[in-house]
Amino acid sequence: MNETPIKNRLIKKLSPSQKKGQHFEHFAEHYLKKRGLKLVSRNYSCRFGEIDLIMRDGESLVFVEVRYRKNPLFGTALDSITPTKQKKISKTAQHYLQTHDWANKLFCRFDALGIIGDGGQHMPNKANYKAEWIKDAFSL
Secondary structure (H helix, E strand, O other): EEEEEOOOOOEOOOOOHHHHHHHHHHHHHHHHOOOEEEEEEEEEOOOOOEEEEEEEEEEEEEOOOOOOOOEEEEEOHHHHOOHHHHHHHHHHHHHHHHOOHHHHHHHHEEEEEEEEOOOOOOOOHHOEEEEEEEEEEEEE
């Protein structure tokens, strides 16, 4: 297994695609923070799936799916959020709500943030990205 021990913990090394995903999730987090949302959790996972970002928007709890495409030639980033993926996100969100009692008092919604652009091989220039944020992108 590809792991490194750090202070009696094992830290998994990220693959290049995982690093790229993490990069765009951080971009999305900062994009949404600039628009007034507050981070609650990132990369929440359970046996049903994973939610990239969980944020607060006023009295709403927002489950955010982040998608990236270098170019929209084969569809936009948001087009890649299939009904199957939506069901996984929904089940994961239900699990989050069942394990976090405080969250049950809030209105919940599912947002999608699609990022298009060429950041280059090492993703250095965030200025080349275009973000499309859809509030209440789907409901189940």
